Amino acid sequence: MERTAKIVGSPVMKKDAMALVTGKPVYTDDIAPGDCLVVKVLRSPHAHALVEEIRTEGAKKVPGIVTVLTWKDVPGKRFTMAGQSYPEPSPYDRLILDRRVRFVGDAVAIVAGETEAAVDRALRLIKVSYQVLEPVLDFRTAKDNPILVHPEEDWKSLCPVGADNKRNLCASGCEKDGDVEAVLKTCDYVVERTYHTKANQQAMMETFRAFTTLDPYGRLVVTASTQVPFHVRRIIAHALDIPKAKVRVIKPRIGGGFGAKQTVVAEVYPAIVTWLTGRPAKIVYSRYESQIASSPRHEMEVKVRLGADKDGMIRAIDLYTLSNTGAYGEHGPTTVGLSGHKSIPLYGNAEAFRFTYDVVYTNRMSAGAYRGYGATQGLFAVESAVNELADMLHMDPVKLREKNMVREGNVMPAYYGEVANSCALDRCMAKAKEMFGWDEKFPAKDMGNGKVRGVGVAMSMQGSAIAGLDVGSATLKLNDDGFYSLLIGAADMGTGCDTTLAQVAADCLCCDLDNIVVHGVDTDVSPYDSGSYASSTAYLTGGAVVKTCDSMIAKIMEKGAEYLNSSADEVEFDGKRVYRLDGSGEISLRDIGNRAMCSNGYALEVTESNTSPSSPPPFMVGMAEVEVDMETGAVELLDYAAVVDCGTPLNPNLTRIQTEGGLAQGIGMALYEDITYSPKGQLYENSLMQYKIPSRQDVCPIRVEFESSYEKTGPFGAKSIGEVVINTPSPAIASAVAHAAGVYIRELPITAEKVYRGMNGKG
Amino acid sequence: MEINLTLNGKKIKAQIRPDELLLDFVRSQGCRSVKRGCETANCGLCTVWLDEKPVLSCSTLAARADGRTVTTLEGxxxxxxxxxxxxxxxxxxxxxxxxxxxxxxxxxxxxxxxxxxxxxxxxxxxxxxxxxxxxxxxxxxxxxxxxxxxxxxxxxxx
Incomplete structure (x- = not known):
């Protein structure tokens, strides 16, 4: 049967769209049983302290309070909340409740009660005596600091990531190719700059939440707003020290994730309450908690040394990344890698590179996974340095990139030696230049009214799933009347994978989209999938769907042939019927489905898994135009043009929205979203009033086009889209501001104050 | 305290706590479309109509709905x-x-x-x-x- 893209590549509506837009009760808190205990966490007011004494008698006496748990009541085995494949690279450095608290907001006690009012009252009645300790707040002084964030002897690192808790090191390492120092010495120009990005919040509209119940078999059922249902199962089992067989995880509709929900931020609290009391329990994080005690982007300081000859050929790249994992090590060892792996390979001609990194513990909120996952931080640094190099050479940064960019067929030494088999980065640049009007606008224009307009450019790449590690799976069942059930373990978090994967299946099976019903995710039912992260779903689970459909077609032909008294090599399947090649008979899919429900010993059900030895990068180019008020330093974004190569867009509407949404998040990071702390380590931006995510008045017109390559290892030529799109705004906007105002802002966000101070020599 | 209001076209009488927010009240009445995205009147997720005018139900007391008309997406x-x-x-x-x-x-x-x-x-x-x-x-x-x-x-x- 021929496999042609008909439904793939068409802008079909998401299967759950109408339920969402009519406000149906489909999210975690909407479907929680009415008798759930309300669970809340008492949080530390200190950045670093030991709980000397904790008295809960008063709290327990409040009418309606069912349990109050302290560090004495939880298992003593350390685990990680990072949703990663086992053995996790993130260290086992957590307890559900610990005697040592490590950031302002760390969990001290868990209270469960019948009403919110009772729980709030009980929280106020818990008496805690703290031995307040000196915290490590500055990540630049954390490594080898005499104050240790994790002095405990049972701290454990499962993987060789260069971690050492006695040095405040969550990970460290160095990778290189060629002799970077020797090449830098012979370069005509060397740019050396340091860039700083903050611990931005994903700020998905639905905060962290989960509810837990016991089923009739005494198993713990966790319904959670998560991207990683199977990892939640394992992590809950580790945290509670119970067999994995005792845990079932269900993912309903999710109100956004962006990586935040790749960490098991909230699930353990109701889980232990239900496990110990037998009663249903629910936690819903306030926005305040989501801001101060969650899993934001790793703060990074990236030092770049870039060597080039006088013609602008980039010959060497040296990168040192210092990453702040905060109080716990979730995603610390892995995010840092992308700051080098997804930035250095953009430059295909470099003779040598070196990438060195340290990931340190501090007494700040623990960091986690956020769309871009380290690549965003590394690309702000490398792309900004390339822009500064171009300015130093008096060269158009587009031309500089055209000379140096990775092209299809290039080997990428800093990307595990993978070959860029599908790469339309050059076409993306050409198209962006045209749609943006780059040549007319570069570099700046004085508007004559105290305002100057400037333009900037940046490139980006990401991966498509974690090579040689991630697993995507799909199960297909043929049912009566010939409709299919597609079961997936990948988590649709609003991205639309329930629909795009069904599109892939429909084209493989030559049927209508409506002939495929999708179910995801229930760990008791769905096939194993690592989860929806690392830009994996379209590429990896999509590939699993293709494999599963191929196996299903073979089964249908086998069964159809049996009903036609033929052998499988004498028949063909066209999506609607199995027919004899000699034209002497046929049976419809509907009849096969119905007949197989009687007197049948051959299951029309298939599961296939998929993994990939490579992680083909999507690429993109972004161009920004800003207007800077030369009197105040205020920056207004006027235009943003982006061209993306994500391979084949499976659903052009959804790839477009992903791109526009990722760009808006990137614009927020570039211009608005700041993270600042009090001297005692309290986060100031603890609400959406202080933490300014862009409103619709803050984003300019975002214009998106696609220049598709074809990735042979992906489903219908697809690569990923979700993450690559967040990376270009920061460096492109910073360069646009530099061209307008002559000020290079190397610490995000780019505020009027910083620009003003830069223009007035107070930087 | 007791309030009387019209919720999505239906006249109802309800007992509420004096400090109960309109958001929590309408959700308790089955209007699950109404969401909370923040607690600081910044996100707009909890928008409902009070006498046909949009208000943020996260920062409106349920008591204010007494004698008035409340409309949610369900209505x-x-x-x-x-x-x-x-x-x-x-x-x-x-x-x-x-x-x-x-x-x-x-x-x-x-x-x-x-x-x-x-x-x-x-x-x-x-x-x-x-x-x-x-x-x-x-x-x-x-x-x-x-x-x-x-x-x-x-x-x-x-």
């Missing part, structure tokens, strides 16, 4: 579906969590403004945050929806 289901289809046509609902609040405000805007410009639309809806879409797809959907409606109205007027 304007047909209209929500009509506009929602335009959002869905663009893929601009994405996670969908902010959709009910946005739709309540779009429908209120439609009643309040005739033929709004793009700037007016952005200003009217500035309080409705969305973290998924970057707002472009929502704007396309709103324009398409209003244009269709405009076309129909023109026809009737002639």
């Amino acid at each position: 304007v289901a047909a209209e929500a579906e009509a506009f929602g289809a335009y959002l869905a046509e663009e893929g601009a609902e994405q996670c969908g969590f902010c959709s009910p609040g946005l739709i309540m405000n779009v429908l209120a805007m439609e009643r309040e403004l005739s033929d709004p410009s793009e700037e007016e639309i952005k200003e009217y809806l500035a309080g409705n945050l969305c973290r998924c879409t970057g707002y472009m797809g929502q704007l396309r959907a709103i324009r398409n929806y209003l244009n269709r409606k405009g076309g129909e109205t023109d026809g009737e007027n002639r």
